[in-house]
Amino acid sequence: MNTPSALARTPLYDWHCANGGRMIDFAGWSMPVQYGSIMDEHNTTRSAVGITDISHMGRLRFEGPGAAVFLAELLTRRVADMALGQVRYSLVTNEAGGILDDVLVGYYHNSYGQPYYVLVVNASNRLKIVKWIQDHLSEERANKPGEEILFTDVTSLWAMFAIQGPMSVELLQPLVDEDLAMMKYYRGAQAQILHPRAQRQGGIVSRTGYTGEDGFELSVGATVATAVWEALLEQGKSLGVLPTGLGCRDTLRLEAGMPLYGHELSESINPIEAGLTFACHLVGYDFPGRDALLAIKDKPLSRVRIGLESTGRRVAREGAAILLNDQKIGEVTSGTFSPTLQRPIAMGYIGAEHAEVGREVLLDIRGRKESARIVELPFYSRQKKGK
Amino acid sequence: MTPEKLLYSKTHEWVHVETDAAGAKVATVGLSTFALKALTDLVFLDLPEVGTDVTAGSPFGEIESVKAVSDLNSPVDGQIVEVNTAVVDDLEGLADDPYGAGWLVKIKIADESGLAHLMDHAAYQKQCECEG
Structure with missing residues (x-):
């Protein structure tokens, strides 16, 4: 370029x-x-x-x-x-x-x-x-x-x-x-x-x-x-x-x-x-x-940073709305396709009251909804030698 | 398909026009090597269902790479008559053979005059040089 x-x-x-x-x-x-x-x-x-x-x-x-x-x-x-x-x-x-x-x-x-x-x-x-x-x-x-x-x-x-x-x-x-x-x-x-x-x-x-x-x-x-x-x-x-x-x-x-x-x-x-x-x-x-x-x-915190894993292949990128029961509860701040996990991952902020690991949410990806789950961060931890 | 003999859209879709048994013009559409090299690392391809109406210059699907998602734009007005469902599950095949096994959809052309807006290979090459 x-x-x-x-x-x-x-x-x-x-x-x-x-x-x-x-x-x-x-x-x-x-x-x-x-x-x-x-x-x-x-x-x-x-x-x-x-x-x-x-x-x-x-x-x-x-x-x-x-x-x-x-x-x-x-x-x-x-x-x-x-x-x-x-x-x-x-x-x-x-x-x-x-x-x-x-x-x-x-x-x-x-x-x-x-x-x-x-x-x-x-x-x-x-x-x-x-x-x-x-x-x-x-x-x-x-x-x-x-x-x-x-x-x-x-x-x-x-x-x-x-x-x-x-x-x-x-x-x-x-x-x-x-x-x-x-x-x-x-x-x-x-x-x-x-x-x-x-x-x-x-x-x-x-x-x-x-x-x-x-x-x-x-x-x-x-x-x-x-x-x-x-x-x-x-x-x-x-x-x-x-x-x-x-x-x-x-x-x-x-x-x-x-x-x-x-x-x-x-x-x-x-x-x-x-x-x-x-x-x-x-x-x-x-x-x-x-x-x-x-x-x-x-x-009490109004919002917290969370991790999201999707089940489909479409990637939620920055700005994608995070939805729960048709209500917007937050927004994705960055997302990609994880080469290690071979699935889309994202980070974002949601209302602290919704931030429960394992909770299913929907992501609005360019007008279409995709299911995702709140997961613990990090998505990947290396195996430490000798520990 | 021979890349030199195809038509191209500004958004890097290639088009090959044939006449079917009933005399209708059908466009086979794919993505150029230039576009696929720029995308790299494909992870997802979304194609429409047979019967979907498409409009020239508007998206008929999307292609996602690690970096970004891009629209696939229809080069012509018409209706989807065939979809390459095999390539959806074989994105490496798409990258390896974009003018053959990696074709995406076939569109029954509603208005042939739209083809005049497409570029020949020489004009497309020039566009790629400017973008490259």
């Missing part, structure tokens, strides 16, 4: 175009939705390993003695108690408790032993969050003696890859000097990239992902991104690695019951109804929206 030149490009743009990437506009970035079949790319991630260019994700860096407290006063999750190498899922909320973004915050040391935090934000929200941070980071605060804060948007300097699937340790280990098998889930480290063309550069590797599979996310300098990407594909041939696009990233995260900003999350949805209470620490530092969330938490 033709892509307007105004779209932002990741360091791998030329590689995607030269290797069959079907480029689409995703949040203002020209990104590959798929290279071949979404179903193949999905199944490869579940059974072997896939690598996805996620360099469109915003990366915001915070340094200085005041960084920890500043982030603690910005995010719904505790930050000040994070151990070195720890990663946490968190939200950024507005004063009303509405969700501005969902983010990962990681705490690392650079090669000189200086601590820093990296906030990974959604591409679609990056400029909004940068402005939100700037609005909360006065010059006076940033330069307060002994509590200085240095904030930098480093998105364009770093490429980021998702390396996801049961063979991800085997694929990535030869390229980094960290012992990946020992790395726990939601931990990470600044690592040395072990590749002749990586020019002795460092990167960040973390055991995180958005697929419901074991895997890692790797940040490397933009200038060596293509070399590292090609090395992963070359070394991973025997493992059956595939480059995977944003199409299967969506089907994988949906099966894993993970919300996507702009669908399950928005400024008019609060974390409690989104099922993300675990990501809100309401008794520590005061952050925008904390008081609102304390009030919301003690009231």
Whole structure:
């Protein structure tokens, strides 16, 4: 498809175009939705390993003695108690408790032993969050003696890859000097990239992902991104690695019951109804929206996020009405055909009083009603090794 | 069917017109390779029943892929006289042989003048190049 030149490009743009990437506009970035079949790319991630260019994700860096407290006063999750190498899922909320973004915050040391935090934000929200941070980071605060804060948007300097699937340790280990098998889930480290063309550069590797599979996310300098990407594909041939696009990233995260900003999350949805209470620490530092969330938490919920499985083959997509006894009780926020379950799945919001697992509902799919059932999230959980 | 000898709609349906035993014009309709390659990952095909009246440019069915659902639009005015029920259960067959075993419906044409709005293969190729 033709892509307007105004779209932002990741360091791998030329590689995607030269290797069959079907480029689409995703949040203002020209990104590959798929290279071949979404179903193949999905199944490869579940059974072997896939690598996805996620360099469109915003990366915001915070340094200085005041960084920890500043982030603690910005995010719904505790930050000040994070151990070195720890990663946490968190939200950024507005004063009303509405969700501005969902983010990962990681705490690392650079090669000189200086601590820093990296906030990974959604591409679609990056400029909004940068402005939100700037609005909360006065010059006076940033330069307060002994509590200085240095904030930098480093998105364009770093490429980021998702390396996801049961063979991800085997694929990535030869390229980094960290012992990946020992790395726990939601931990990470600044690592040395072990590749002749990586020019002795460092990167960040973390055991995180958005697929419901074991895997890692790797940040490397933009200038060596293509070399590292090609090395992963070359070394991973025997493992059956595939480059995977944003199409299967969506089907994988949906099966894993993970919300996507702009669908399950928005400024008019609060974390409690989104099922993300675990990501809100309401008794520590005061952050925008904390008081609102304390009030919301003690009231009955008006709506909740649910999972739906259909018995037919037609897929309920965003905006499809959820009906009970001919009354609309909610709306689908995203839906797809699940390659793993081989049936349509969807997430949506319905009135909390109706949210009973096992309940049969109807979905209005383009004017025709299809039956579906409320199910527990996630739709898919991987078998954990040795547990 | 030979793709070069077919007519095409703007929405990527191909059309092959024949005269039946009673002298009526019947259009066999399918989806082009270009369309199927763009869709990929087919999961569902919905075709109408025999006897359904169809209108040129309006949907007669839908085809769903992992990514999205698309209408199948009738290239002509007329009535459905035959439906390829086998292809509904064999979407891989549709993707593998869109001009043969993957035909979708046959429509008894009500008004032959509508065929003038369809493209020949060369014109359709040009459209695909622009979209590609």
